[in-house]
Amino acid sequence: MTNTYLDLLAYFGIGGAHPGGFNLTKAILEDENIQPNKSVLDVGCGTGQTAAFLAEKYNCQVTAIDNHPIMVQKARQRFKKIKVPVMVLEEDVHNLGFVDNSFDLIIAESVIVFTDISRTLKELSRVLKGDGSLIMIEMTAEQYLSEKQQKIACSLYGINEVLNTEEWILRLHQAGLTQVEIINTPPELIKSEINDINPSIQLNMDLFDIWEKHNEFLLHNRDFISYRVFKCRK
Structure with a gap:
């Protein structure tokens, strides 16, 4: 199914568009x-900003996956340009081509909400090592969302539902991730800073309208929708 918001991120080549941006990513990973012998999976890698940082700073074994071909193409361009040995694959997160217990660390930055949440969490739990960690940054309902607010969010972002913190934790437990920690972060969603961009040559003007709608949504719903960073183990 086509997701116009994800098309926006892909064709503009925006890195660090997730809540908190790249600065939050670096702070979490610190x-x-x-260690260099650790295997890391970057789920929904986008243009490869986080995966490149992991490979450069920690010299670990990084695999980056995304199901959007434009994202995969731009991630490969990034890795080739800066000469980092990241394996990048076009993969469906609902049906990963990895054996059980493959990764020491899995990171997903505003990715899982765009999928079938329960299926994705079960699949990530499957490929996570028994002593590994899953770190995920996800949109979260801060308080009750009306049916109208739910419809607006789901239509804009091409998602099925907006979960609150307790619902996220329940889904994680159901997927076999029994140890769930919430990492302290700034309290609200803010406009994404565009400081890492690799735009395609031809851009559909409709994408600019989607970006404006995204920023308007954040402005008018800051009391209702925020995000959480979850660190999970089996």
Whole structure:
């Protein structure tokens, strides 16, 4: 199914568009003991900003996946340009081509909400090692959302539902991720800063309208929708 918001990110080549941006990513990873022998999976890698950072800073074994061909293309361009050995694959997160217990660390930055959440979490739990960690940054309902607010969010972002914190934790537990920690972060969604961009040559003007609608949505719903960073283990 086509997702115009994800098309926006792909064709503009925006890195760090997730809540908190790339600065949050770096801050989270600083607290992880990532050694060169560790295998890391970047789920929904986009243009490869986080995967490149992991490979450069920690010299670990990074696999980056995305199901959007434009994202995969731009991630490969990035890795080739800066000469980092990241394996990038076009993959469906609902049906990953990896054996069980493959990765020490999985990171997903505003990705899972765009999928069938329960299926994705079960699949990520399957490929996560028994002593590994899943770190995910996800949109979260701060308080009750009216039916109208739910419809607006789901239509704009091409998603099926907006979960609150307790619902996320329940889905994680159901997927076999029994240890769930919430990492402290800034309290609200803010406009994404565009400081890492690789736009395609031809851009559909409709994409600019979607970007404006995205920023308007954040402005008018900041009391209702935020995000959480979850660190999960089996």
